[in-house]
Structure formats: structure tokens, C-alpha cells
Amino acid sequence: MEKDISFKILIIFCICILSACNNKSSKQVKMNNQDFDTYQNQFIEQLWSYYPDWATNIGYHKNDSMMIIPNDEARNAQKEFAINSLNKLHLFEFKSLNNSQKIDYHLIENQLNKILWMIDEEKSYQWDPSQYNVSGLIAVMLSENYAPIEKRLHDIHLRMKKIPSYYEAAKQNIKNPVVILTDLAKNQNIGGLTTFEKDLKDSIQNSNLLPEKKQEILLEISNTVAAIQDYVKFLDTLSNPTPRDFRLGSDLYEKKFEFDIQSIYTAQQIYDSALARKSYLHEQMYKITTQLWPQYFGSKPIPDDKLKAIREMIDTLSVNHVTPAEYQDAIAAQLPQLIAFIKKKNLLYIDESKPLIVRREPAYMAGVSIASISAPGPYDKSGNTYYNVGNIENLTAELAESHLREYNHYIMQILNIHEAIPGHYTQLVYANQNPSLVKSIFANGAMIEGWAVYTEQMMLENGYGNNEPEMWLMWYKWHLRTVCNTILDYSVHVNGMTEDEALHLLMDEAFQQKAEALGKWTRVSVSSVQLMSYYTGYKEIHDLREQIKQKLGSQFDLKSFHEKFLSFGNAPVKYIKEEML
Secondary structure (H helix, E strand, O other): HHHHHHHHHHHHHHHHHHHHHOOOOOOOOOOOHHHHHHHHHHHHHHHHHHHHHHHOOOOOOOOOOOOOOHHHHHHHHHHHHHHHHHHHHHOOOOOOOOHHHHHHHHHHHHHHHHHHHHHHHHHHHHOHHHHOHHHHHHHHHHHHOOOOHHHHHHHHHHHHHHHHHHHHHHHOOEEEEEEHHHHHHHHHHHHHHHHHHHHHHEEEEEEEEOOHHHHHHHHHHHHHHHHHHHHHHHHHOOOOOOOOOOOOOOOHHHHHHHHHHHHOOOOHHHHHHHHHHHHHHHHOOOOOOOOOHHHHHHHOOOOOOHHHHHHHHHHHHHHOOOOHHHHHHHHHHHHHHHHHHHHHHHHOOOOOOOOEEEOOOHHOOOOOOOEEEEEEOOOOOOOEEEEEEEEEEEOOHHHHHHHHOOOOHHHHHHHHHHHHOHHHHHHHHHHHHOOOHHHHOOOOOHHHHHHHHHHHHHHHHHHOOOOOHHHHHHHHHHHHHHHHHEEEEHHHHHOOOHHHHHHHHHHHHHOHHHHHHHHHHHHHHOOOOOOHHHHHHHHHHHHHHHHHHHHHHOOHHHHHHHHHHHHOOOOOHHHHHHHHH
């Protein structure tokens, strides 16, 4: 409390001095590095009081029982918090901060401006009914064992008391909603009922709570279920003669890209770059296809259509894959091989004291992805990191074969590079060594995804896979997904691409299966900008490497570049670039 009071006095003192300065050339009052650290800590604590759901999801559990009612009062309070925090932030002389603090300054400023933009300009709280859903966080609180179940149930009980008010506010907010997002909201809210009617009831039954307390929570479950069902009914019967288009539009898209990606490029520039990259990849893939054709097809004539020839070669190579029963073991067996290759080539220091645990995907994550990384959050950096592997054995024979052809002998290795070593897992190990909480909380998705994509190419460039043309062809195919995600997202939300045009891009030009392409169309219809992060981050990292290589010439060392780059944590590449150049 004393530190808090002294900091407020210091802020008031600085404001008074700034107001008293009539000479415009006077220097801004300097607040030292320790003051900035104090500001950051207080800012984060305040942030979690306005966004308790976000806090719970990343492992900060002091506010688990809090629930914000999404009404005008809450939005006005969030705006006031953002404006006041910006005013305090701007008291610091940027040049006086150390390198790490400068990046944190940028990240905080970006987040606060984003809060204001989301409330005043984007206004998705009006047209996206799917953002109102209480089941997801409750499921996390039930499944993550961060506290005794009795404590978690107590916090869930307090949250549930506000759920009817939460949904009433949601109904007041909604105006001309997007149709597909309305359908998504109905499906997800109905689907989330099992969290309350089964998972929560089971947890109550198995807990050591007193019988009367159990009855209180069970009663609140009934009220919660009724509130959810009423919200779904409201959406079902809502008159919506002029629904908003799901496409974000050029102005909102560019601004969202600026806030979410934090790139040196505009969205338009990244889109143009992706178009050129797609053409380059097609050229390279056709060269390899013509090289391999006699080996796999003998005297059979190669198709005149280059894309059809590439497709036929990919389909032929894709039959080389493991069985469903071998899938998880095959992934685990490759990880030591990747570590050995990195050591042999001296590409990056791998900290083997931080083991990666390969496990069967937990039930509550089922269906999300074929493979993923679960890493400890910023408040639990010592926790385990898991490589979650989807259960192929539970699929039908036809669907399992489709998945295994997609993640065949070649792609599985690229997947492991991307998800694990030296991709996401390795990057997260380095990020956890960075002491900045801000960089973890406001982690830049383009840097994180971009690094994983960059490492795929980097490993092949250094001889992984023995420079086999088959491996390069399959990586080009995999990389084409990243490139076409960018083209798809921008084309749909800015240029008005239709579903038929999107399916042509994904199936005929990116060689994806129809089911995968349809899934991507759904994804781009209910989200925006995030699909741009993979290619944007990759391009920025690759460009930075080439700039530094050109600058240092014979003195350039790839291992040093990688370790220096990763030392900055989850920061946007454009700020890492400023420090490294």
C-alpha cells in the first residue's frame, strides 16, 4: 500500500511539473527504470480486475470469482482504465528506458489503444453473439488442477450468480448480428450445457463440500442452464432483416491487423507478398515434380496442367505413412533425432533440462487439432510442457487414412519441427527465460507462429532430410498452406472472395482435401486477421536474418542469430529488429 501511495504522489508531482512548464523546449520529466517497473506491475494488477476471464485463462487466479457484466457501464470503465493507463505511460521518456522496457512500453501502448478501438470502432460486442459464452472458462476451471476442487467450485458458484445478468446484457448489446456468428453462438452455447449439466455436477458430487453447499450450487446450475437456453431462444427468434456481413471490410481489417500483428508491413503488403510467394512455390514444386516423375511414374506422360501434375505427385508420396497405432510413438521417436541434428549442425542451444512430454490429447481438447503444444503460462513458468497428439485410433478407417496421408512420413517430420523442436516448444522455453511479464501476457502471435514456420525452412536449408526432393516438395506443400491462409483471409474480408473462389484456391492451388478446405472456409467466416499471422511472422523473421547476414558478412553466425532473436521473448518481430539492427 505504501508503494502504491508513493507512486501516485510521484505521478501527481510529475503532472504538476509538466503543467508548469511554459517553455515548449523544456525536457520531459524523466521517470527512471524502477518507476517503469512499478508502473507495469500496477498496470497488470489493474488489468486483471477489468478482464478477470483473461486472467484466469493464463493462470492468474485471484479474480476467479469475478464476472464482468458486458454492459455500457463495464465498457466505459474499461475505456477509462485504458485512457488513464495511457496517460501514465506517456509520462515516461521513452529514450530513457532500457531495451526490454522499450518493447514493453510498445506492447502496453498497443494493447490500451486496441481496447479503445474495439469499444469505439470495431464494436463486435454488437454483431458477434458468439463472444457471449460462459461455459468455456468454467470448463477450464474444472479441468485444470491449480487449486483444490472445493475452492474452484466456490469461485464457480460466485460466478454463476451473475450469469443471468450477463446474458441479459448480451441481449441488450446485439444489433444486426452476423448470421454465421449467430448460428455459432447458438451451437456453442447449447454445446456448453454439458459443462454444467454433467461435468460440474460430477465435480460437485465427487467433492468434499457440505451437502447444503452442494444444493446451493446445484440450484445455481439450474438458473444458469435456464439463462443459456433463454439466450439461445432469443437468438432464434431475433428479427434480423439487415444482418451485418461477416466480412470485416478494408478499414477495420487494416486496423485490426495493425493491433494484432504489429508488423512493419500493412495487411495489403503482406497479401501482395503472399501472392508472389504462391507463384514461386508452384514453380519450385513443378521443378521437383518433373525431376521425380520418371522415378514414380515411369514412362507415363506428365500432365500438361502443372498443378495437376504436382497434385498427382503429392498424392503418390502421401501413401508413405505410419499406422494409426504407431502415430504417437512415431512422433515421440522423432524428437531426439531433431535435437541430435540441431546439435550436430550447431543451429541453436537446446535446454534438455526442460523436457517435452508427449501425451495423448486430453479428452476436453479432442477435435481441436491433430497436434498441439500446451505450455505453462506466465504465472507458472516451471510447469510441464506437453505435446498433445490426437487419437487417430478412434477415427473411422477412412478418416484415419485421410489424416495419415495428410500427416505422412514427410509432413510428420515438418509437423514436429513446427510444433516442437526447434519450433513452438523451443521458442517457449526461451521465452520463459525472459523476465518480462508483459511480453508473456501480450505475446505476439505473429512472432510465435512465424518462428515455427521459419524453423521448418531453416532445418531443410541446413540439410535436414538429406536434401531429398520428396521432403522439399512436401514442405513446399505444407508451406503453401501458410501462404494461402494469408491470401484467403485478406481476399475474403477485404476483397469479397466467394466460397467457390475460396475452395478453388485451397483445393486446386494449395492441394488441400475438400473437407479441409470447407473447414478453412468456416474458420475464415467466423474469424479475421489471425490467419495472416503465420506468413507475416515468417516473412519478417526471414527478412531480418537476411539483413543481418548481409550486414555481418563472413562474421554472421546462424546459432548466434537464433539465440539472440529468441532472447527477446514473445515480442513483435519489428521491435526485435530495432534492437538487433
